Amino acid sequence: MRSPTASCLRGPALYSRRPSSAPLRLALQHRFKSSVDDPSTSQVPRDGTRARATPSHHSAQELEPSLGNSNLLKRTPEEALATKGLVFADGHGLKGPTGKGRETRQMNLHQAVRDAMRTALTSNPKSFIFGEDVKAHGVFRCTQGLAEEFGQKRVFNTPLTEQGIAGFGIGLASVGSTAIAEIQFGDYIFPAFDQLVNEAAKQHYASGGSYPLPGGSFTVRAPVMSVGHGGLYHSQSPEGFFLGAAGLKVAVVSTPIQAKGLLLAAIRDPTPTIIFEPKVLYRAAVEQVPVDDYTLPLGPTDEVRPGTDLTVVSYGTPLYTTLRAIELLSNPPPALVQFLPEKLRPPNPAPSIQLIDLRTINPLPIGEITEAVRKTGRLVIVHEAGKSGSVGNNLAGEVGRRAFDYLEAPIGLAAGWDVPVPLAYEKFYQPDVIRVFDKLVETLSY
Amino acid sequence: MIRRARVPRSFFASLSQRNLITGPPPDLPAVHHTTSTGSPLPTPTPLPHFTPHPSLNRLMLHSMDDPRTDRPRDPRQLVYVDESQADRAARAGRMSSPLRRGAHESWWNAEQGWFNAVAKTIPTYRVLDEEGRPVKGAKLPQLTKEEALKIYKVMALIPMVDNVLYQSQRQGRISFYMQCSGEEAAVVGSAAAMRSTDEVFGQYREQAALLYRGMSLSRMMGQCFGNIDDDSSKGRMMPVHYTAPDLGFHTITSPLATQLPQAAGAAYALKTDDARQGDCVICYFGDGAASEGDFHAALNMNAVLGGPLVWFCRNNGFAISTPVIDQYAGDGIASRGPAYGIDTIRVDGNDALAVLAATREARRRAVQGKKGVLVEAMTYRVGHHSTSDDSSAYRPIEEVKEWTVVDNPISRFRAWLVTQGWWSEEEDKAMAAANKKEVLKIFNKSEKLPKPKLGEMFNDVWAVPRDGALPEVIIEQRAELGHLLKKYGEAWEPWRKELKRFVEQGEDVMDCDSGASR
Numbered sequence: 001m002r003s004p005t006a007s008c009l010r011g012p013a014l015y016s017r018r019p020s021s022a023p024l025r026l027a028l029q030h031r032f033k034s035s036v037d038d039p040s041t042s043q044v045p046r047d048g049t050r051a052r053a054t055p056s057h058h059s060a061q062e063l064e065p066s067l068g069n070s071n072l073l074k075r076t077p078e079e080a081l082a083t084k085g086l087v088f089a090d091g092h093g094l095k096g097p098t099g100k101g102r103e104t105r106q107m108n109l110h111q112a113v114r115d116a117m118r119t120a121l122t123s124n125p126k127s128f129i130f131g132e133d134v135k136a137h138g139v140f141r142c143t144q145g146l147a148e149e150f151g152q153k154r155v156f157n158t159p160l161t162e163q164g165i166a167g168f169g170i171g172l173a174s175v176g177s178t179a180i181a182e183i184q185f186g187d188y189i190f191p192a193f194d195q196l197v198n199e200a201a202k203q204h205y206a207s208g209g210s211y212p213l214p215g216g217s218f219t220v221r222a223p224v225m226s227v228g229h230g231g232l233y234h235s236q237s238p239e240g241f242f243l244g245a246a247g248l249k250v251a252v253v254s255t256p257i258q259a260k261g262l263l264l265a266a267i268r269d270p271t272p273t274i275i276f277e278p279k280v281l282y283r284a285a286v287e288q289v290p291v292d293d294y295t296l297p298l299g300p301t302d303e304v305r306p307g308t309d310l311t312v313v314s315y316g317t318p319l320y321t322t323l324r325a326i327e328l329l330s331n332p333p334p335a336l337v338q339f340l341p342e343k344l345r346p347p348n349p350a351p352s353i354q355l356i357d358l359r360t361i362n363p364l365p366i367g368e369i370t371e372a373v374r375k376t377g378r379l380v381i382v383h384e385a386g387k388s389g390s391v392g393n394n395l396a397g398e399v400g401r402r403a404f405d406y407l408e409a410p411i412g413l414a415a416g417w418d419v420p421v422p423l424a425y426e427k428f429y430q431p432d433v434i435r436v437f438d439k440l441v442e443t444l445s446y
Numbered sequence: 447m448i449r450r451a452r453v454p455r456s457f458f459a460s461l462s463q464r465n466l467i468t469g470p471p472p473d474l475p476a477v478h479h480t481t482s483t484g485s486p487l488p489t490p491t492p493l494p495h496f497t498p499h500p501s502l503n504r505l506m507l508h509s510m511d512d513p514r515t516d517r518p519r520d521p522r523q524l525v526y527v528d529e530s531q532a533d534r535a536a537r538a539g540r541m542s543s544p545l546r547r548g549a550h551e552s553w554w555n556a557e558q559g560w561f562n563a564v565a566k567t568i569p570t571y572r573v574l575d576e577e578g579r580p581v582k583g584a585k586l587p588q589l590t591k592e593e594a595l596k597i598y599k600v601m602a603l604i605p606m607v608d609n610v611l612y613q614s615q616r617q618g619r620i621s622f623y624m625q626c627s628g629e630e631a632a633v634v635g636s637a638a639a640m641r642s643t644d645e646v647f648g649q650y651r652e653q654a655a656l657l658y659r660g661m662s663l664s665r666m667m668g669q670c671f672g673n674i675d676d677d678s679s680k681g682r683m684m685p686v687h688y689t690a691p692d693l694g695f696h697t698i699t700s701p702l703a704t705q706l707p708q709a710a711g712a713a714y715a716l717k718t719d720d721a722r723q724g725d726c727v728i729c730y731f732g733d734g735a736a737s738e739g740d741f742h743a744a745l746n747m748n749a750v751l752g753g754p755l756v757w758f759c760r761n762n763g764f765a766i767s768t769p770v771i772d773q774y775a776g777d778g779i780a781s782r783g784p785a786y787g788i789d790t791i792r793v794d795g796n797d798a799l800a801v802l803a804a805t806r807e808a809r810r811r812a813v814q815g816k817k818g819v820l821v822e823a824m825t826y827r828v829g830h831h832s833t834s835d836d837s838s839a840y841r842p843i844e845e846v847k848e849w850t851v852v853d854n855p856i857s858r859f860r861a862w863l864v865t866q867g868w869w870s871e872e873e874d875k876a877m878a879a880a881n882k883k884e885v886l887k888i889f890n891k892s893e894k895l896p897k898p899k900l901g902e903m904f905n906d907v908w909a910v911p912r913d914g915a916l917p918e919v920i921i922e923q924r925a926e927l928g929h930l931l932k933k934y935g936e937a938w939e940p941w942r943k944e945l946k947r948f949v950e951q952g953e954d955v956m957d958c959d960s961g962a963s964r
Contacts, residue, residue, distance in 0.1 A: 060940040136767035136840040157772040159737035160702060160765050188701055191739060229621035231684040233700030335937045388919065417904070417923045423621065424672035424681030425903035427944045428927060428952075434938045438930060 058333050064433050066284060070320045071327075072255055072304065073287040077104040080288035083257050084302065089123070089264075089293035096292070104288040109281045112256035112289050113142045113221070116263040117180060119293045121150045124178050126215065127267070129155045131165055131182030139184055140223055140282050162188055166195035166220065170203065173216035173272070180267060186224035186276055187236045196220065200272035201247035218272040221263070223279035224252070225317045225384050226430060231423035237316075237385035237416070239276055239361045243394055249273040249298055250362035252316040254281070256289050258359065261296030269298060276361075278316040299360050301368050307354030310444055311372045313395065314382040315358040318414075318431055322382045325436035326353045336437070341445045351444050361391055366398045373403045380412035380443050382436050387415045409446035414439040564784045568777055570824055571804055572794035576853050578861025587803035591868045596658070597638050597798060598863055599877065601630040601856050604654040606881045607663065608829070610889050611670055611685070615833040619893060620670050622685045626651045628796075628828030629760055631855030633730075634658055635801030636758050636821070639809055640728050645694045645716070647709040647729040649702070650686055651760065655730070659693040663888045673895035674949055680902045703735040706744030706757075710818070713753025717816045726754040726813050728805075734765025736779045748818040749786040755818040756808045757788070760795065762827035767840040783820035795823030796855040799862065826853070897947050901954040928955045 074080040081094055081102055088094075088102070096102045107115060120127050129143060135157040137144040147155040158165050162183055169179035183189045189196070200218055203211050212218070226235035242250045249271050253259040259277060266273035301313075304323065314322045328336060330350040337345055344351060354376055356369065373379045379399055381392040396411040414431035421429055431439075573584035580586060608625040615623040626633055629651060637655035640646070646655060653666065668675025670685035678689040679697070689697040696705070696712075709729035716722045735741060736759060748755050759779045763770055776782065783790025789811055793804040801823055808819040826849045830837045837846070863869035904924045908917050931952050935941055945952040 058939060060943050063938070064940050132765070133767045135772070139766065139834065157768045159773050160734040160768065161737045161739060163739050164737070190701075229684075231621075231687070231700075232682065234684065335939070338937070339933065387923075417927070418919050419904060419907045419923075420682070422682040422903050423684055424897045425900065427940075428900060428903065428931075432940070434934050434941060435930060438934070 058335065063328075063333065064324065067281065067317070067320045068284045068286055070285075070323060072320055072323055073285060074255075074257065075287060077102075077288050080104045080257060080290060083261075083296070085296045085300065086261065086290065087295050087297070088290075089295070103291045105291050106286060107256050107260075107289045108283050108286045109253070109256045109259050109277065110140050110142045110283065112259040113263060113277060113282075114144060114146065115289065115291075116260040116267070117143065117146060118149070119260075119264060120178065120180065120267045121146065121154060123293060126176065127154070127178035127180060128172060129180045129182070130158050130168070132158060132160055132184045134182055138182060140277075140279060142182070142221070142277075142282075162190075162192040163195055166192035166200065169218045169220065170195060170200050170212075170272070173212040173218035174203070176213040176215040178215070178267060179218045181218070181220045183220055183222040185234060185279075186222040186238045187233045189220075189222050189238055190241075192220075193241070196248065196272070196274070197242070197245045201245040203247075204271070205247055212270060217267060217270055219263070219266045219269075220272075220274045222274065222276055223282070224276040225278040225280065226421060226426055227280040228426055229423060230421065230426070232420045235421035235426065237276075237383065240385050240390045242274060242362055243364070243389070243391065245362060247271070248362055249360065250276070251298055251360045252276045252278070252358070254278065254285075254316050254319045254357055254359070256285055256287050258296060258302075258357075260289055261294055262298060262359065264293065265295040265298045268295065273298065276316070280317055299363070299365060301365050302357040302359055304355040304357050305353070307352040308376060309351045309353060310378040310380065310440065311354045311356060311369070311376045312380045312382065312440065313356045313358050313369055315361070315391075316384070318382045318384055318436070319355075319357055321431065321433050322436050323355060324433050325440060326355060328433065328437055329353070329440055339438075340441060344441065344444060353440065358391070358395075364391070364395060364398070366395065366402070369395060370399050370402045373399050374406045377406050377408040378443050378446075379407070380414065380436075380439050382414045382431055382439070384416050384430055386418040387413060388418045390415060409443045412439045412443040563777060563781065568780050568790075568792050570792045570794050572797045572800045573803065574797045574799055574858055574862055576858060578858045578865065580862075585803075587799055587806060589799070589802070591866075593638065594863060594866070594868060597634050597802070598856075598859055598869065600637075600654055600658045601634045601798065601859060602874075602877065603881050603885075604630055604634075604657060605856070606878070606885050607653070607657075607666070610885050611667070612829075612833060614889070614893075615685075620685050622833055623670065624651055624686045624832045625829035626654055628849060628855070629762055629825050630654055631798035631859060632758075632760050632795035632801055632823040632825045635798040636728065636730075636756075636805040636823070639802050639805035640726065640756075643694065643722075643725050644809075645696065645709075645712050645725070645727045647696050647705040647712070647727065648688075648698050649705065649730050649732055649735060649760075650698050650700070651732075652730050653686060653688065656688055656690060656693065656695055659690075659695065661688070661690055661693060661695075663885065664892060665690075667888055667892035668895070671892050671895065672897060673892060674898050675892060675895055676898070680905075681898045682902070703731060703738035703740040703744075705729060706731060706735070706738075706740050707747060709755055709757075710744045710748035710751070710753065713748060713755035713818065714751050715753070717753040724813060726756060726809050728756040728758055728809075730758050730760060732765060733759065733761040733763070733770050733773055733779060734768065736782070737765075737773055745782070745786045745788060745818065745820070749788050752816050753818070754809075754812040754816055756805060756812055757783075757818055757820040758805065759820070759822045760825060761822055762795075762825050764827050764831065764837075764841075766831040766835060767837070769841075778822055778824075780820065780822040783822075786818075788818050788820050789815075790820040790822070792822045792824065795825030796853050796858060798855060798859040825855070896949045899950050899954045900945070900948045900952040904955075924955060928957070932956045 074083070081104065090097055094102060117129055121129065129146060133139055134143040134155060135147045135152060143155060158168065165181050165183065169181040172179035183192060224239070225237050239250060239252060242248060249266065249269065251262050251266065251273065253262050253275060263275050266275050304319070312322055312326065329344070332340060354372060356372060358365065381395055383390065383392055385391065387393060392413040392415050396413060400407070400411060414436045416429055416431065573580060573586055575581050604626060608627060611620060611623045612625055614620050633652050633654040637658040642659065646659070648655065656666070664675055665677065666688065669678040669688055672681035679687060684700070687698040687700070688695060706729055709727050713727040716725050716727060731741065745757065761770070761779055765773060778792065780790050780792040791804050791808065794800050804821055808821050812819045828846055828850055860869060860874065901924065904920050907920060910916055931941070935945055935952060935956070
């Protein structure tokens with residue numbers, strides 16, 4: 001049976017109409033198929049084999065296609081439901097309560113965030129959503145229609161004060177409510193820093209585990225990273241500042257499926273959690289998202305593609321950039337072949353590159369990354385934030401300590417520069433496709 | 447068991463309200479501790495005695511013994527009254543009586559005196575009505591024809607500039623824009639009340655004040671395009687984030703209310719600087735920013751520490767989509783001024799003359815008293831919050847239209863100018879045509895100018911003395927980019943395309959070869 005919310009399901013494939021066998025096999029079939037059928041995916045299969053010859057000239061648009069064309073996004077229900085780590089709240093697994101499977105719907109990232117919050121409001125009457133301008137729809141439309149549906153007592157505007165919003169959320173959670181706060185931009189999270197780092201992060205520890213009271217949970221959402229023209233105050237990646245805040249969980253989502261699953265996990269986690277949402281993905285990232293109430297685990301990383309020669313770790317927007325760089329390396333356009341050493345050039349086989357979506361920034365999943373690097377011997381980290389005080393440097397330090405004997409090259413870091421994000425220069429501030437490409441080649445050929 | 451003694455009502459009646467000091471029974475001895483700083487306070491704090499301390503005996507009034515029973519009263523019921531004025535002052539200082547703990551002036555009151563306002567209603571000052579006619583009893587500010595026309599010309603120019611830049615954002619020619627539509631009188635009227643040597647801390651919607659202070663259009667547009675004319679931030683900041691130190695205009699940054707404590711600091715510097723006596727700071731902010739902690743911190747610091755400062759609130763009804771009803775429950779922003787001990791006025795923000803007069807008086811008080819003064823200008827944000835906003839989602843278009851027609855700050859002021867005989871329709875038409883031509887000319891010129899040198903990305907991060915060395919991290923990272931540009935600048939189409947937009951096309955960074963880095 002279709003649920004009312006699935007009535008706007010797009011695309012022909014309802015998972016429930018399929019035979020119940022082998023969703024994974026179907027998904028994998030689709031992966032290979034899509035890479036051949038869909039010209040936007042640039043003829044690069046995910047298994048790393050070289051594809052057919054490329055045209056001789058590429059435009060900038062072809063070299064850096066829009067994020068929405070990325071292979072990161074799951075365009076069929078089968079692919080979406082094959083996502084690792086999905087846990088459905090009804091406990092019925094992929095077959096669903098009816099045994100006929102699960103439904104998915106095409107959503108962009110802000111719709112997936114909204115879907116998660118709608119699910120939270122529906123499933124828990126003691127949950128609240130608040131922040132600046134959330135009543136109308138939020139500046140990125142993540143709360144569109146929620147105030148109308150659930151009433152202004154549960155979805156409400158706050159006065160314009162980030163420290164107030166954060167403290168208010170801690171208070172709500174303290175007495176057993178579920179607080180879902182929006183900080184309008186990650187760039188404006190700093191007035192809330194005291195409440196988040198000194199209070200939310202430490203509350204459980206300081207109270208001997210007493211607070212928040214049972215049922216209490218505090219989640220902060222904030223848009224981060226750049227869209228290409230945000231300048232100093234609309235392009236920052238502030239996650240590094242929260243690395244030292246033991247007691248907080250911090251995650252960065254990179255796809256709509258994650259946005260829903262990680263947000264719902266955060267909402268149901270008694271630990272105060274910050275979910276950073278890359279703002280350029282709100283509209284650009286579109287994929288099939290399971291309609292039902294599900295979570296993805298906060299903590300483990302996600303292997304986007306397997307590989308044996310090099311491990312690349314990224315999160316958020318640069319994950320797309322990195323995947324594109326790996327694709328270019330697997331199937332280099334003529335203009336870039338000259339920059340490859342002999343062993344990386346066709347017809348030699350393409351390097352086998354593992355791409356890991358870090359997802360969680362705090363606590364850093366160091367063990368998993370170390371394990372991966374012990375197998376590949378090489379590590380490159382990519383993020384938009386500047387190098388100093390960054391996730392990359394923290395990770396590199398830890399992995400370097402633990403996997404020193406296994407490393408065959410210095411750990412590479414493609415990151416923003418240690419300057420404020422400058423508007424007119426953003427293209428050269430970001431670790432874009434070519435900078436990541438260069439770092440991959442450098443690390444592989446060391 | 448202690449028997450309660452009755453005090454005759456006539457006894458209380460004989461004491462005036464202000465002379466009667468009730469308060470806790472004086473069990474604690476009023477001992478002035480002359481311990482040196484840093485010595486520990488006596489611990490533990492002794493519990494109060496049941497009987498009065500002998501040292502307090504002299505404070506007891508004999509008449510307080512109940513005359514009818516002739517028995518001493520229960521000490522806890524004792525009422526004691528003040529001794530001599532000098533004794534009382536000394537004792538008040540010693541004991542820090544509640545009357546001295548932080549209230550300006552108060553009195554003991556046997557009834558609970560709840561309150562929720564210091565005045566029932568705060569009047570809104572205006573001198574012109576919606577049609578530009580002086581209101582009854584209004585005293586117009588002194589204004590020459592030249593001064594009045596200067597105000598009007600900026601008020602009439604800014605919509606032209608705003609429209610061109612707003613439309614250009616819509617066409618993707620600049621990245622962002624914010625109009626000041628509807629708030630022309632508040633911004634220009636207040637700017638006209640300040641002097642050229644004053645310091646201005648803006649929020650982001652005060653480009654008209656900047657024009658009034660003499661910013662050229664090419665500089666403004668240069669900032670919005672982030673081209674080589676952008677001496678505000680050398681292409682680093684979003685449009686409307688102006689800086690003009692020569693005009694006393696401090697850098698606009700996007701975080702809200704951060705400028706307020708900074709303004710308090712600047713005002714304190716003016717107060718203590720002999721060379722700047724007579725100068726003043728004006729700090730603009732909105733009704734939304736006033737909810738930030740920085741607002742409260744700033745007004746309090748300025749009130750306590752002093753410094754000539756005009757706090758100018760543009761209460762335009764909205765913080766993006768959040769209407770004032772979701773922003774505060776008190777009586778506007780003006781009601782907060784007295785809470786900090788700050789002289790305050792509320793003014794009709796669409797009446798340029800009233801804003802001018804009120805801000806002039808605010809400035810006079812601020813400079814004379816070396817203190818902060820709060821002006822709340824009531825206005826209406828006619829435009830969207832910014833080019834990223836569509837206000838039709840949260841307010842009816844009719845409401846906006848009504849404001850532009852019924853209470854238009856520009857036409858109000860213009861009508862007054864016309865009745866003065868200082869302006870005419872023909873002059874207005876000619877000026878509008880000339881403005882349009884000029885704005886478009888500068889816009890077209892500005893759009894064609896390239897971006898600054900790419901290396902400006904790495905400059906000014908840390909302030910480095912002229913002959914000082916750049917921080918290592920900057921040298922290294924600049925060189926890393928330089929190497930990459932040399933390697934891929936031609937071959938990688940997205941970079942080749944982008945580099946063309948910069949003066950020297952990135953050569954300056956490529957030349958900077960001072961060691962590679964990982």
